[in-house]
Structure formats: structure tokens, C-alpha cells
Amino acid sequence: MQMISYKSKTSSALRITAIYTFVAILWILFSDLVVNFIVDDTSVREKIQTYKGITFVVVTASLLMLLISRSNKALLKSNDIDFVTGLPRLGLFLKMIDRQISNLSPADRYAMYYIDIDHFHELKETLGEEQAESFLVSLAMDFEQHIYPGAIVSHVHADEFSVGIKVEPNTDIENVAKKIQHLVRLQSTVYGMSTTCCLGVALYPDDGMNARQLLSSATSAIETAKTKGNYIQFHDLSLTQRAKQRHQQFLELRDAIHQEQLSVVYQPKYSLSDNSVCGVEVLARWNHPDKGFISPDIFIPLAEDYDLIHQLSKLVLKIAVNELVSTDLVGSCLEHISINISASEFNNPHEMTELMAFIKQTPAITPHIRIEITERAALDEIKRSSELISVFQQDGVSFSIDDFGKGYTSLAMLKDLAINEIKIDRSFVSELTSDSRSRTIVSAIIGMAQSFDIDVVAEGVETGEQLAILKELGCQQAQGYYFARPMPLVELKDHLRLEPK
Ligand code: C2E
Ligand code: CA
Ligand code: CA
Numbered sequence: 452m453q454m455i456s457y458k459s460k461t462s463s464a465l466r467i468t469a470i471y472t473f474v475a476i477l478w479i480l481f482s483d484l485v486v487n488f489i490v491d492d493t494s495v496r497e498k499i500q501t502y503k504g505i506t507f508v509v510v511t512a513s514l515l516m517l518l519i520s521r522s523n524k525a526l527l528k529s530n531d532i533d534f535v536t537g538l539p540r541l542g543l544f545l546k547m548i549d550r551q552i553s554n555l556s557p558a559d560r561y562a563m564y565y566i567d568i569d570h571f572h573e574l575k576e577t578l579g580e581e582q583a584e585s586f587l588v589s590l591a592m593d594f595e596q597h598i599y600p601g602a603i604v605s606h607v608h609a610d611e612f613s614v615g616i617k618v619e620p621n622t623d624i625e626n627v628a629k630k631i632q633h634l635v636r637l638q639s640t641v642y643g644m645s646t647t648c649c650l651g652v653a654l655y656p657d658d659g660m661n662a663r664q665l666l667s668s669a670t671s672a673i674e675t676a677k678t679k680g681n682y683i684q685f686h687d688l689s690l691t692q693r694a695k696q697r698h699q700q701f702l703e704l705r706d707a708i709h710q711e712q713l714s715v716v717y718q719p720k721y722s723l724s725d726n727s728v729c730g731v732e733v734l735a736r737w738n739h740p741d742k743g744f745i746s747p748d749i750f751i752p753l754a755e756d757y758d759l760i761h762q763l764s765k766l767v768l769k770i771a772v773n774e775l776v777s778t779d780l781v782g783s784c785l786e787h788i789s790i791n792i793s794a795s796e797f798n799n800p801h802e803m804t805e806l807m808a809f810i811k812q813t814p815a816i817t818p819h820i821r822i823e824i825t826e827r828a829a830l831d832e833i834k835r836s837s838e839l840i841s842v843f844q845q846d847g848v849s850f851s852i853d854d855f856g857k858g859y860t861s862l863a864m865l866k867d868l869a870i871n872e873i874k875i876d877r878s879f880v881s882e883l884t885s886d887s888r889s890r891t892i893v894s895a896i897i898g899m900a901q902s903f904d905i906d907v908v909a910e911g912v913e914t915g916e917q918l919a920i921l922k923e924l925g926c927q928q929a930q931g932y933y934f935a936r937p938m939p940l941v942e943l944k945d946h947l948r949l950e951p952k
Contacts, residue, residue, distance in 0.1 A: 533606040535584055536591035544605030548615040548662035552655055560618035561655035565669035566631055569647045569680050571610035578642055586642050593634045599627055620757040628652055628683040647681035649673055658686040701757045704750055708762050713737050715770050716937035720908060720930045723922055728947060730787030733771040734937050760793045761802045765809060772813050774940045784947050787821040789851060797824045807843060818847030825853050837868050862899045873900055877911025883920045894924045
């Protein structure tokens with residue numbers, strides 16, 4: 452934000468006045484000399500002197516008009532900018548925040564902090580008006596430079612400031628508030644004081660959908676904070692608690708991935724013609740040292756939201772490949788090693804290329820890798836998806852559409868995507884025995900897939916009854932607790948030894 456300071460305005464006024472005085476003096480001194488030199492006749496000289504005087508008045512008046520209109524314009528502009536600190540005033544600040552909010556993507560958040568200096572009156576009395584103002588100016592500069600990259604800062608009123616920041620996955624919202632308190636304390640020590648401040652914090656979208664609503668939430672939060680002094684109050688306590696917990700969990704997951712503390716399990720997939728294992732699905736597991744088993748339904752969305760999913764996929768792939776190459780299962784009992792990837796990865800060409808490069812490092816495994824993508828991810832951009840799929844297929848990797856039927860079901864997409872397998876979502880399988888419509892849908896999926904020569908896997912088979920119906924409908928493959936639960940490699944080896952070949 453460009454600062455229009457009082458100092459720079461005063462110096463420009465002085466400059467204009469100096470130039471004007473200089474030109475006027477030159478004019479008065481030399482114009483008479485010139486006239487006297489050129490004209491001899493006294494009466495003509497007097498007339499010229501009169502016209503010269505009139506011209507001088509007209510030029511000066513025009514100049515004044517120009518200066519006044521310029522100053523009016525500057526005044527209008529200064530309504531947006533605070534005179535003391537050079538920061539945006541509230542109106543402009545809210546406009547700037549609204550602009551930033553309108554550019555956020557749906558998953559993004561925005562935080563607004565309202566800052567109130569504790570006991571500012573006492574500070575003013577101790578330091579005097581001028582020093583107190585200088586303290587606010589220094590503080591404004593600190594806030595602009597040190598709070599957070601891209602932060603928008605406003606001097607709202609007397610000893611009150613407000614700050615808006617875009618919340619990134621790594622942003623610790625409370626830490627930013629603490630940093631603000633630290634900056635206030637630090638700057639006040641320069642003035643021989645030990646000043647604290649209170650903060651009210653509001654988060655978009657939970658506490659408000661636009662800048663004004665956020666401001667109102669933040670100011671109502673600060674009312675509570677002010678009763679305590681040197682305090683940070685979030686508008687929605689429970690939300691803040693949840694956000695903090697989730698952030699903490701993200702940090703732990705990030706460490707677990709970096710330290711390769713995740714593990715994988717394998718769930719066999721069966722061919723229904725002879726009940727033999729034809730592949731395995733690799734599933735990630737996180738066994739937290741203190742909290743124990745954490746479900747993928749919790750940590751996978753967390754990894755997706757906090758941009759960790761690609762690192763997680765690479766780790767899962769690395770562990771599975773390392774484990775499986777140490778056995779002679781791949782290619783003999785296990786035709787397919789199915790790996791799950793998330794929508795965000797599938798739609799990111801760079802990440803997919805990186806994944807492929809890793810897969811190709813182990814040529815013995817490459818043709819057995821089957822990538823499971825959710826139907827929604829594949830549907831996003833059908834043309835690009837189909838191109839990506841065929842490039843990978845040239846290297847021998849095959850593709851499966853996971854949770855088929857759950858999202859934007861479109862059997863028609865099968866004609867556009869050269870996929871190798873679809874996995875019928877568990878919800879249809881579980882209703883097979885009770886809901887005739889589920890049976891009809893499953894039957895249609897199987898019929899259509901077969902006509903495109905695509906493998907069909909029924910997911911989540913839990914009972915013999917479900918299996919019997921699936922067989923009746925012509926389903927070729929199945930997976931589910933009825934056959935086997937996901938298991939670590941040692942158990943998988945035993946399991947495969949006992950299976951009919
Ligand atoms: P999914 O890909 O649909 O995997 C199947 C899930 O259903 C697994 O849950 C599996 O344990 C469970 N399951 C298998 N058979 C049955 C059954 O008969 N009944 C019931 N009720 N459940 C069954 P899990 O391991 O908890 O994984 C949940 C989801 O997390 C997976 O759903 C997948 O979307 C995701 N996920 C797991 N590992 C990874 C991974 O490495 N990367 C990515 N991107 N996602 C993963
Ligand atoms: Ca899957
Ligand atoms: Ca699935």
C-alpha cells in the first residue's frame with residue numbers, strides 16, 4: 452500500500468510555494484526592466500504596465516485554481532488512506548478484503564484479526580500525544596512488514612487496527628495472532644513501555660461470508676477479549692477448537708509421512724469363476740504412536756485438504772513395491788496390484804508423471820499396477836483424463852474406476868475412457884438382497900461393462916447371499932470381508948498359500 456504521508460504532502464506544498472515565489476519575484480523585477488528597455492513613450496509604458504498587472508492577476512488566479520483542484524483530489528484520495536499511518540482506512544480495507552475473498556477457491560479460508568491496544572490512554576498520558584502517534588506509525592509499519600505475507604492492514608480508529616490474511620494449509624491462525632501481540636510488545640519497548648493488546652479473530656466462511664460480516668464477528672469477539680486483557684478471542688470457540696485439532700493432526704500426519712511411519716495392508720480381490728485371488732488392493736494405514744489406529748476416512752481427506760496426498764501416494768507405492776518385490780507373488784498369484792489415487796492427483800499432470808516415473812523404476816511390477824481413481828475425478832475433464840489414461844496404458848499400467856455409481860454416474864463415460872476395470876460401489880452391493888432397484892443398477896453396470904470388455908469388481912461383499920446374486924448377474928470379480936479383510940504382507944502370504952490355485 453502506497454503511503455501518502457503528512458510529511459510528503461507538506462514538502463510538496465512548500466516546493467510549489469517556493470517555485471511560485473521565485474517566478475513572481477523574477478517577473479516583478481525583470482518585466483518592468485524589459486518594458487522600460489523596449490518602450491520609450493511614458494504613456495504607452497503606463498498602459499503596458501496596467502495590462503501586465505492584469506495578466507499577472509489572471510495567471511496567478513488560474514494557477515491557484517489548479518492548485519486547489521489538485522489539493523481537492525488529494526483530499527478525496529486521503530479519505531481512503533489514514534492520515535497518521537498511511538494505511539488504508541476501513542472503507543478501502545473492506546473493499547480490499549472482499550476482493551481477496553472473491554478470489555478464494557472453495558477450499559480456502561480467510562482470517563480477520565481485530566486488534567485493540569490495551570490501556571492506550573495511559574500510554575498516551577505517559578508518552579505524550581506526539582510520541583503516542585509515532586508509536587502507532589511504527590506499529591503500522593511493523594504490521595505491514597512482519598505479520599504475514601500478503602496481509603492487508605488497516606488503521607481503523609485511534610488505537611485499533613485490523614488485519615486480513617488468506618489462510619494457507621500451513622497457516623497457524625493462532626500463531627499469527629500471537630505474532631501480532633509480540634510485535635506490539637516489541638515496539639512498545641522502544642518507547643520504554645510494555646504494552647499488550649487484545650485480538651478478536653473471525654474466519655471466513657464460518658464467521659462471515661464477506662468483509663463486513665467478518666469485521667462484525669471479529670469486533671464482537673474482541674469485546675470478550677477486552678474484559679480479560681492481553682487476550683486472543685476467536686469468534687467461534689468450538690470451531691477454533693476443531694480447526695486447531697485438525698491443524699495439529701495435519702502436522703502429525705505430515706511428520707508421519709516424512710518419517711515413513713505409515714504402513715500398508717492388502718485386500719485380496721477374487722475371480723468368481725474359480726474363487727481364486729487375482730489381485731490385491733493396497734490400502735494405507737496410520738498407526739499413531741499415542742492415538743492408535745486412525746481410519747483412512749479421516750487421514751485421507753486430511754491429506755487431500757492439506758496438499759499431502761501426493762507425498763502419501765508416493766510413500767504407499769514405495770512401501771507396497773518394496774514389500775512385494777521381496778516376494779514372488781506378483782505375476783504368479785497376483786495379476787493386479789491396485790493403488791488408490793485421489794482426484795487432485797489424477798487431475799495434476801506433474802504429479803501423475805512423477806508417480807509414473809516411480810512405477811517404471813521397477814519394471815517387474817509396472818505391468819501389474821492398476822490405478823484406482825474415483826469416478827468423480829475421472830469425470831472432471833473427460834478428454835484430458837482419457838489422454839492421460841492411454842499414455843499410462845502404453846507403459847502397461849491399467850486403470851480402474853473406483854466407487855462406480857456413487858458419484859456422477861454415467862455409463863456413457865465408458866465409451867470415452869479406455870479404462871480396464873470398474874468397481875461397483877459398496878452401497879449397491881450391500882442393498883442387493885433388500886432393494887430390487889440396486890439389483891437392477893448392478894445388473895445394468897455389469898452388462899454395459901461386459902459389452903465394453905471392461906472387468907467388473909463388486910466391492911464390499913459381506914455375505915454368501917450377496918455373492919450368489921452377483922454371480923447370477925454375471926459379475927466376474929469381487930472383494931469384501933466375506934472373502935478376506937485387508938491384511939499385512941505376512942498374513943497375505945499365508946492367506947495365498949491356503950487359497951485354491
Ligand atoms: P476404497 O478405495 O473404496 O477401499 C475400500 C474400503 O472398504 C477399505 O477401507 C476397505 O477396508 C473397506 N472394505 C473392504 N471390504 C469391505 C466390506 O466387505 N465391508 C465394508 N464395510 N468395508 C469393506 P479403508 O481401508 O478404511 O479405506 C477407506 C478409503 O480410504 C478407501 O476406499 C480409499 O478411498 C481411501 N484410501 C485408503 N488407502 C488409500 C491410499 O493409499 N490413497 C488414497 N488416495 N486413498 C486411500
Ligand atoms: Ca479403492
Ligand atoms: Ca471403493
